[in-house]
Amino acid sequence: MVELFRAYWPIVLIALAIGLVVGFLLFRPRQRVRLTDSSPVRPHMAPRETALSHEAAVTTQHMIGTESAVPPPGPQDELERLKGIGPKLAAMLKAHGLVRFDQIAGLTDSELERLDPDLGPFRGRLQRDRIVEQAAYLARGDVDGFEERFGKL
Amino acid sequence: MMPLFVEAALMALVGFSAGLLVAYLVALRRRARQE
Secondary structure (H helix, E strand, O other): OHHHHHHHHHHHHHHHHHHHHHHHHHHOOOOOOOOOOOOOOOHHHOOOOOHHHHHHHHHHHHHHOOOOOOOOOOOOOOHHHOOOOOHHHHHHHHHOOOOOHHHHHOOOHHHHHHHHHHHHHHOOHHHHOOHHHHHHHHHHOOHHHHHHHHOOO | OOOHHHHHHHHHHHHHHHHHHHHHHHHHHHHHHHO
16 A cells, blocks of 8 residues: 555645645535524515404504504695605505595694604604694695794795 | 556546535534534
């Protein structure tokens, strides 16, 4: 054996190198995905909202006394006309079912307090920009009064 | 006696196997370290 190795060591060396390269390629770490129960649920993996679950959510909201997420029937107002409300905040308000000026004008202080934590980065904006007051003017159609107090529309 | 090319092939095979074994052991050690 030693004699053989001595005679063929260049071949053994080359074969060893080839074996190493092949082995590294074969046993190299691959990306392994393990799905466990604790894997976060991505948006596309979330269970679909059925009509029933939507109804249940609305009922629950009704029971606990929060604003209904279902906008009332009828025309919707352009909430962005209110000073301090941009497209994002308007979308958030619409998500809470607030789509008309008269709805916003009718918000009580306690309702505002309940709504506030859901507004994320716009927290406190409704009070600071006197949105309820603004909405009351626009709900009445008092554009002159609005412009006098809050500036041109 | 074995023919010369058989001897050479055998030695190449031994070398190749040794290389594979080393690569496997290295991968095993790396994996154990990661966990």
